Amino acid sequence: MKKLKYLFLAMLSYSSVSFAQLKPVKYKDGVQVLNGFGIQPKTKSQQKPGILILPAWRGIDKLSKNTAENLSKLGYYAFVADIYGEGNYPKDNTEAGKIAGYYKTNFTEYQKRISLALEQLILSGANADNIVVIGYCFGGTGVLEVARSNMNVKGVVSFHGGLGRDAKRTIEPIKAKVLVCHGADDPYESKEEIAAFQQEMRDTKADWQMIYYANAVHAFTNPESGNDNSKGAAYNEIAAKRSWEHMKLFLNEVLKK
Helix, strand or coil: CHHHHHHHHHHHHHHCCCCCCCEEEEEEECCEEEEEEEECCCCCCCCCCEEEEECCCCCCCHHHHHHHHHHHHCCCEEEECCCCCCCCCCCCHHHHHHHHHHHHHCHHHHHHHHHHHHHHHHHCCCCCCCEEEEEECHHHHHHHHHHHCCCCCCEEEEECCCCCCCCCCCCCCCCCEEEEEEECCCCCCCHHHHHHHHHHHHHCCCCEEEEEECCCCECCCCHHHCCCHHHCECCCHHHHHHHHHHHHHHHHHHCCC
16 A cells, blocks of 8 residues: 555656746737747746747748757756748748848848847746847857847857858947857858958957867758758758757856856
C-alpha cells in the first residue's frame, strides 16, 4: 500500500509541472494584423530577461520557433516577431526577396515593426531594461537596425545577416553590444560590404564582435537550407552549434539573470 501511495504522489507531482509552450499572439500596426509567437520561461518573473527573435526573409519559420522554445528552457522570455503581417506572407523566394527588399530600403518601417514586437515581448513579462534581439538572414539585418536606431536593448546578435547600409545615412553612436556570426564563405556579403560594416562599427564606437565560421555559407544555422554549399545557402551543423554557444556566452555577458 505504501508503494502505491508513493507512486500516486509522484504521479500527482509530475502532472503538476507546467512546461512552457509557444503561443500565437495577435497584435497590430494600425489596421495591419501581425501574428507573432511568444513563450515564457518555466519560472516567471518581471526581472527575467527577454529575447526578441527576427525571422529570415520567408517570415516566421521552424527555426525561429525552435529558437524561442530553446531560449525559454534557458530561462528567457522569448518572442518571434511578425514583420510582414497577415495577408502579406511571401509564397516563394521571389516574393520574399521583394518584400524583404522593401523593408531593407524603408528601414524606418522595419524598425517600427521590430519596436512593436519588442512591446509584445515586454507585455509578456520580460524586463524592459534587460533585452537582446537576435535575427537570422533578413532578421540578422534587422538586429543591426535595432542597434543603429538605439532601441532600449542590451545587445543584438546577427546570424548570417545582411550587413549593408546606405552610405548616405547619418552615423550615430551605437550603445548596444553587437555580435555578428558570419559564414566565412557566404557569397552574399562582399569584401567591400564587410569592410564597410566593420568601419561603421569603429565609427560608431560600438562594442562589437564578428566571428567567422569555416566552410559555412549563408543560412548555415537552418537545417532546412540543405547541405550543398555551391548553392550559396546551406546548413552547417558545426557552425550552427558553435554560433549557438557563442550567442549564449554573449547573452550571459550582457544580460542580468
